[in-house]
Amino acid sequence: MLKVGELAARAGLTVRTLHHYDSIGLLSPSARSDAGYRLYDRDDVARLQQIQALRAFGMALSDIGAYLDSPEASPLAIVERQLKALDQQIAEAAQMREQLLRLRSRLAAGDETDMSIWLTTLEQMTMYEKYFTKEELARLPLYQNPAAQAEWRELVAHAHGLMTKNVAPGSQEANAFAVRWLEQLERDTGGNPAFVLQLTAMTSQDPEVQQQTGMSPALQAYMRSVLAELRFTIHARYLPAETVERMRRHEAAHADEWIVLATRIRACLQLDPEARSMEARQLARSWFGLFTDMVGDDPEVIAQFRLATRSEPLLRLGTGIGDEVIEFLRKAMENLHAQA
Structure with a gap:
């Protein structure tokens, strides 16, 4: 199990953020140590991954908890949604790369007319x-x-x-x-x-x-x-x-x-x-x-x-x-x- 500081460091978050998630009931640790430290297990980490994924999709924190607790939510569904979004980003990046390669070719040839056309595009x-x-x-x-x-x-x-x-x-x-x-x-x-x-x-x-x-x-x-x-x-x-x-x-x-x-x-x-x-x-x-x-x-x-x-x-x-x-x-x- 991970302590709150360890999880925050691995996830690229602040301890304060994880404390906030706990306070609003979005992500509560499964256990506490004898000294009272928050301890997070595998399921907690999986839920945190889903929370961060949904935040990246633009979902408000106030809606994420309800969504994760609904029947339609599952780790598989969220990962598939992430993959779909990533595939789209890759396609867009590939398209932009093709645009820039063509633009570079025109610029290398000193063709200013084509440059203006690509900038318009x-x-x-x-x-x-x-x-x-x-x-x-x-x-x-x-x-x-x-x-x-x-x-x-x-x-x-x-x-x-x-x-x-x-x-x-x-x-x-x-x-x-x-x-x-x-x-x-x-x-x-x-x-x-x-x-x-x-x-x-x-x-x-x-x-x-x-x-x-x-x-x-x-x-x-x-x-x-x-x-x-x-x-x-x-x-x-x-x-x-x-x-x-x-x-x-x-x-x-x-x-x-x-x-x-x-x-x-x-x-x-x-x-x-x-x-x-x-x-x-x-x-x-x-x-x-x-x-x-x-x-x-x-x-x-x-x-x-x-x-x-x-x-x-x-x-x-x-x-x-x-x-x-x-x-x-x-x-x-x-x-x-x-x-x-």
Whole structure:
């Protein structure tokens, strides 16, 4: 068994810290010597390892004790969690090493242009870290692939050129560009609607992001119109002309509301996947209120709208709305009707 000073030295902690853990009931020694010294056995040391691991994950001391005493906690589960975190750190370090090797190669060749490109890439990596967790960044292709980031800079420059030339949304040229934009967005988000929504929020809310990406408010408004007109063109194959015109008026008045609402719904979905809360029901009401304002309440028109959404993949790209959101809203409405 180890005395408190010995354990503190081996663990890289202070004696005062171990005394504190004892005083709050987080880690009490299994025994005391005849002289009253705290003595820690193997199980105590194992628990200390778990405490320090959970602290590294950002868990508060006040929550660690409850977690360790819960059925879901086990030494194996915590070690596996540590390994997963370490694997991610290794992957990130390997990615950064590859970035720096390439940068070194450009610098050694005296290529200052490439240096500026790599510095921009590194700035963008920092930018993404403000809005995505490390786990999300590990699954976000756009963050993992510097070549994709370079492609987006070219795409944004092309969009700016279309806006400068006054290429009309809904024109053949604008629609072709909208398809390219949506397909690249789908590729570089891994088809994850939540990532689409996070990127949209990131560029719409942060002036620094707008400056780094070139997505000025004016360009964002132009691209929203370009993407919307592409969707209206597709919907016109299924819906009456007056409904499409109604959708166009709705888009002009409520586009930003959809983004805010979808963001709130995704946050609620994470906390309440079964949509039983009052907030979930209120969000569902807001969603269907906007939907009715957009397409009306004619059952036949609504059926055609849903047919278009199922039949046309482009209508599902770039909206931030996936199957899990639709299922969440369905549950919320069922719970709302059950309450009534």
